[in-house]
Amino acid sequence: MLVATIIVYPIVYTGWMSLHEWFASSLTGPRFIGLANYAKIVVGDARFREAVVRTIYFTIVAVAAETVLGVAMALLFNREFWGRGLLRTLAILPMVATPTAIALVFVMMYHPTLGVANYLVTVAGLSPFRWTYSSQTALYALALVDVWQWTPLIMLIALAGLASLPREPYEAAHLDGATPLQSFWHITLPLLRPTLVVAILFRSIDALKTFDIIFVMTQGGPANASETINILLFNQAFSYFNMGYAASMAVALFALVMGASLILIKVRRSAAW
Amino acid sequence: MAARRLTRRTFLQGLATGVAAGPFVSTPARAQDFNWKRFQGKELFLLLTKHPFIDVLEKHISEFESLSGMKVKWETLPEIQARQKMTVEMTASSGGIDAFFTSLHVEKKRFWKAGWYHPLNKFLDDRTLTSPDFDWNDFTPGARAGVTQPDGSISALAAFVDANVFFYRKDLFGAKSATPPKTLADLEPLAQKLHAPPGVYGIVLRGLKNANATQYPSILFPMGGTYLKDGKGVLDSKEQIAALDLYAKLLRQYAPPGVVNFNWYECSASFMQGQVAIYMDGVNFASQFEDAAKSKVVGKVGYAVLPSGPGGHFSPIYITGMAVSSQSRSKEAAYLFTQWATNKTNMVRELMAGVGVGRTSTWDNPDVKAKPKMPADWYQAYQASLKIGRQGLPEIVGVTEYRDIIGVAIQKAIEGAPAAQVLAQAQKDFQDLLNRTES
Numbered sequence: 001m002l003v004a005t006i007i008v009y010p011i012v013y014t015g016w017m018s019l020h021e022w023f024a025s026s027l028t029g030p031r032f033i034g035l036a037n038y039a040k041i042v043v044g045d046a047r048f049r050e051a052v053v054r055t056i057y058f059t060i061v062a063v064a065a066e067t068v069l070g071v072a073m074a075l076l077f078n079r080e081f082w083g084r085g086l087l088r089t090l091a092i093l094p095m096v097a098t099p100t101a102i103a104l105v106f107v108m109m110y111h112p113t114l115g116v117a118n119y120l121v122t123v124a125g126l127s128p129f130r131w132t133y134s135s136q137t138a139l140y141a142l143a144l145v146d147v148w149q150w151t152p153l154i155m156l157i158a159l160a161g162l163a164s165l166p167r168e169p170y171e172a173a174h175l176d177g178a179t180p181l182q183s184f185w186h187i188t189l190p191l192l193r194p195t196l197v198v199a200i201l202f203r204s205i206d207a208l209k210t211f212d213i214i215f216v217m218t219q220g221g222p223a224n225a226s227e228t229i230n231i232l233l234f235n236q237a238f239s240y241f242n243m244g245y246a247a248s249m250a251v252a253l254f255a256l257v258m259g260a261s262l263i264l265i266k267v268r269r270s271a272a273w
Numbered sequence: 274m275a276a277r278r279l280t281r282r283t284f285l286q287g288l289a290t291g292v293a294a295g296p297f298v299s300t301p302a303r304a305q306d307f308n309w310k311r312f313q314g315k316e317l318f319l320l321l322t323k324h325p326f327i328d329v330l331e332k333h334i335s336e337f338e339s340l341s342g343m344k345v346k347w348e349t350l351p352e353i354q355a356r357q358k359m360t361v362e363m364t365a366s367s368g369g370i371d372a373f374f375t376s377l378h379v380e381k382k383r384f385w386k387a388g389w390y391h392p393l394n395k396f397l398d399d400r401t402l403t404s405p406d407f408d409w410n411d412f413t414p415g416a417r418a419g420v421t422q423p424d425g426s427i428s429a430l431a432a433f434v435d436a437n438v439f440f441y442r443k444d445l446f447g448a449k450s451a452t453p454p455k456t457l458a459d460l461e462p463l464a465q466k467l468h469a470p471p472g473v474y475g476i477v478l479r480g481l482k483n484a485n486a487t488q489y490p491s492i493l494f495p496m497g498g499t500y501l502k503d504g505k506g507v508l509d510s511k512e513q514i515a516a517l518d519l520y521a522k523l524l525r526q527y528a529p530p531g532v533v534n535f536n537w538y539e540c541s542a543s544f545m546q547g548q549v550a551i552y553m554d555g556v557n558f559a560s561q562f563e564d565a566a567k568s569k570v571v572g573k574v575g576y577a578v579l580p581s582g583p584g585g586h587f588s589p590i591y592i593t594g595m596a597v598s599s600q601s602r603s604k605e606a607a608y609l610f611t612q613w614a615t616n617k618t619n620m621v622r623e624l625m626a627g628v629g630v631g632r633t634s635t636w637d638n639p640d641v642k643a644k645p646k647m648p649a650d651w652y653q654a655y656q657a658s659l660k661i662g663r664q665g666l667p668e669i670v671g672v673t674e675y676r677d678i679i680g681v682a683i684q685k686a687i688e689g690a691p692a693a694q695v696l697a698q699a700q701k702d703f704q705d706l707l708n709r710t711e712s
Contacts, residue, residue: 023710111539112531113471113548133531135688221482222533223684238357239673241383 011254018248023241030244037248047224048232048249052256054139055228059207059260062143062150066203067196069147070154075184077155078162092152099149103216106145107132110217132218135225142226145213150206154199161195162188197268201261208257229253307404309613312606313342319610320359320373321349325557325628326433326593327374330614333622337613343606352376363389368600371607375429377419378487378591383670390428391597396608397427407612408634415662416631419592423668429594430615433557433623434631436588436658437491437665440544440552440559443575445473453577457495460580461519464527467550475527476551477543478520480687481536482680483673489683490589490665491553492516497584500667500675506707508679509700512584514692521686533687545570553579555591556655559647560627576654578661588658589665592631629655670710678702 018037022030041048077088094102109117110131118128131141165188173183211230214220220227220235229249237246321327327349334345350358355374362370375384384390396402397409409417416431439453445467446452454460460476468475479485496519498512507513524532529543537554541561544552545568561567562574579588595611597604613619620630621638627646635641636656645652666672682699686692 111542113529113543114546128530130531133534135533135684138534218534219481219483221680221684222480222688223482223681235677238353239677240671241360 014247014250017244018251020244020247022244033244037245038252040245041248041252047227048229048252050224051227051229051232052252054226055208055230055253055256058139058143058146058210058226058228059204061140062146062207063200063203065143065147066151066154067200069151070199071158071192071196073151073155074158074162075188077159092156094149095152097149099212100216102145102149103213106213107217110141132226133222135222138218138222138226142210142214142217145217146207146210150203154196154203157195157199157202158192161192165191194268197264201264201268204260204264205257208260209253229256307401309340309404309609310342311401312603312609314344315603315606316344316346317371317603317607317610318369319345319347320355320362320370321347322355322374322376322593323349323351324374324433324593325560325626326623329623329626329628330619333619337610340613341606341609343609345610356380359384359389363387363598363600366600368602370598371601371603372595372597372611374432374593375596376591376593377429378593378664378666379672381419381422381428381672382668383672384596385422385426385428386670389599390426391599391601391604391607392426392428393430393597393608393611394425394427396597396605402605402608403612404616407616411617411632411634413631413633413659413662415590415659415664416592419590419631419664420594429596430611431592431594431631432615433593434629434659434662435555435557435591435593436629436655436662437488437553437579437590438556438559438588438654438658439577439579440554440562441575441577442547442550442570442573444573445550446575453575454580457492457519457580457582461523464523464551468527470529472548474529474543474549476523476553477528477532477535477540477549478524478553479535479537479540480524480528480533480684482684483676484536484680485683486676486679487589487591487665488554489516489520489679490587490663491579492520492582494587494589494663495580495582495584497582501669501707504707504711506700506703508682508703509693509696513696517683517686517692517696520683521692524687525689533684556629556651556658557627559651563647574648576648576651578654578657586661587663588661590659590662591665631659669707671706674706675703678706 017030019032019034020030021033021036073091077084077091109115110133112118112128112130112133115131117131121128129141130137132138169187169191170183173187178186209230210228211234214226214228214231215234218226220231230253233246233249233253236242236249321331331347331349334347337343338345348358356376356379359370359373375381375390412431413434416434419434420429420431421427441453449466451463451466454463464475466475467473478491479488493513493516496512496516498510498516499507501507502510529535529548531539535543537558540549540552540554541558543549545562547569556576559574559576563571565571579586581587595614597607597611601607615632617632617634620632620635621640623630624635624638624641625644625646636652667675669675678699682695685695
């Protein structure tokens with residue numbers, strides 16, 4: 001009962017607030033305005049629509065890169081080789097660090113003239129990037145931080161999945177003369193799919209809600225080039241004190257995360273055997 | 274919870290004692306005199322902000338405790354968190370805060386409209402409450418205007434007064450026999466002349482949205498631009514367009530790459546690394562330029578007042594002050610603290626530590642003259658800027674939202690969008706904001 005109250009009350013209250021117009025610093029209390037906030041975010045507010053597209057785009061870019069790299073790393077660490085334990089431990093270290101601390105480090109690394117990132121890029125023979133200091137590249141630079149930090153999670157889950165795969169199909173394939181690539185594509189990947197869907201689900205839910213690294217590194221800028229729903233709603237609530245409107249955005253974000261989860265769970269069901 | 278209950282009980286006891294002692298203490302003769310110990314035994318709670326001014330002040334709060342016989346407790350939070358705490362406490366009418374440090378350039382009108390500032394006019398006029406040596410008129414006109422609301426009520430006592438000034442590299446200027454610009458028209462040719470990338474960039478100003486809104490008026494005001502005209506937004510005026518054109522062009526052509534997302538931190542870092550010839554920003558950043566542990570340009574930095582323009586000569590100023598909460602249960606006692614924190618002695622201490630203050634008398638103080646922490650031209654530039662000071666941001670409720678609106682426009686202009694186009698959008702959003710919040 002207590003748990004239910006603690007979990008349910010904030011959600012219900014947020015939903016209730018989203019039907020009001022209320023500026024936290026004004027003398028007048030909340031005013032009931034029905035669905036007007038929702039009408040505004042759906043129809044009127046271009047900044048919110050852009051934020052939705054950006055949030056989804058950021059999630060797809062980051063999670064796709066993490067999945068490919070994570071599976072590749074899992075395949076690598078699934079083999080026996082000397083120093084595997086040590087390397088595997090090192091590989092999961094980014095996941096353990098605090099996002100805010102990482103973000104501050106990346107801010108310095110991304111500095112266009114003083115940072116190490118552009119030094120490395122120039123050493124590799126490329127021309128320097130603007131990283132988070134340009135609206136064309138900011139979102140990708142942020143996705144890169146997310147990839148750096150969360151690829152290990154996908155790797156860990158995929159590794160657990162790989163460890164539980166049966167050996168027989170591989171032996172059969174080997175006898176039939178399948179190449180390693182063919183057995184990866186036709187055996188490993190299909191067998192790994194349920195596990196991977198879980199990993200992607202976890203990461204997508206998290207990526208849709210990404211806040212700390214964006215807030216610390218760009219605060220949604222340059223211009224609004226990296227402003228996701230979470231950043232926008234934080235601004236509405238705690239910079240503009242526009243509580244009711246922010247609550248309606250929170251509900252919309254909740255719906256988005258919920259929707260993405262339901263789709264992925266459905267994909268997983270259909271993949272079960 | 275227990276702590277709060279205890280505080281309340283202590284408070285009630287204090288109140289009871291006060292009531293009992295009242296008739297004996299306030300004899301007519303004594304009521305004429307100002308007495309620091311008048312509220313002896315009371316306890317105050319302050320909400321302070323992490324700020325150079327507070328860093329200096331905190332060291333001396335115990336002095337106030339022995340002077341007044343009151344007990345002072347305080348909490349120092351980063352600015353944003355302090356504002357959130359303030360909002361929560363005041364919305365909940367908790368009455369827990371007696372006095373607070375307020376960034377007037379952001380909070381002035383919002384907190385005033387919300388009724389959170391206790392007006393200080395009566396206290397200032399009351400000889401039994403205001404020390405004879407406090408001297409309200411010692412504050413500069415800009416500082417006095419900055420704490421006064423449209424209805425004449427005084428919301429706070431000015432503490433730290435920041436002014437935008439012109440920082441330049443004396444060595445680089447000398448090599449090209451250049452001098453600080455007198456007018457805006459000289460600014461761009463000067464930036465061009467000194468621009469020699471990748472070693473040295475001509476100029477740096479803040480590009481990051483919201484942060485850039487405090488630097489933009491350094492160009493906007495001398496261009497003749499304003500924010501409001503007869504209560505309507507005028508972000509799309511031709512002066513605004515000319516100002517944004519110049520601001521964006523300077524940064525696009527003569528600033529370090531990535532400047533579009535530079536906050537003061539990145540700007541001052543590149544200036545202190547010796548990468549930039551000209552930098553315009555708040556006067557208080559200068560103390561780190563002269564700190565050999567942080568800066569490669571110690572002793573090479575010159576300080577001057579901002580250039581003037583067709584619209585006049587201005588320096589955007591930003592004021593933080595000490596205010597009394599309207600929900601405090603001991604407003605008069607809280608006022609004593611506010612008054613002490615901004616008195617002459619404390620302001621001299623602040624100035625000696627390199628923190629700018631808006632009291633005229635501090636400038637002629639022998640201690641400040643004998644042991645200057647900063648070069649002489651820093652003091653001159655700061656003093657001259659205060660004389661031409663004008664509130665840097667529009668005095669409206671939605672200051673933060675305005676800063677985001679103009680901030681995005683500035684960033685888009687730096688990245689190449691036409692000034693007229695981005696300002697048209699900004700004006701639309703700004704007017705919408707004014708309609709929602711100012712009526």
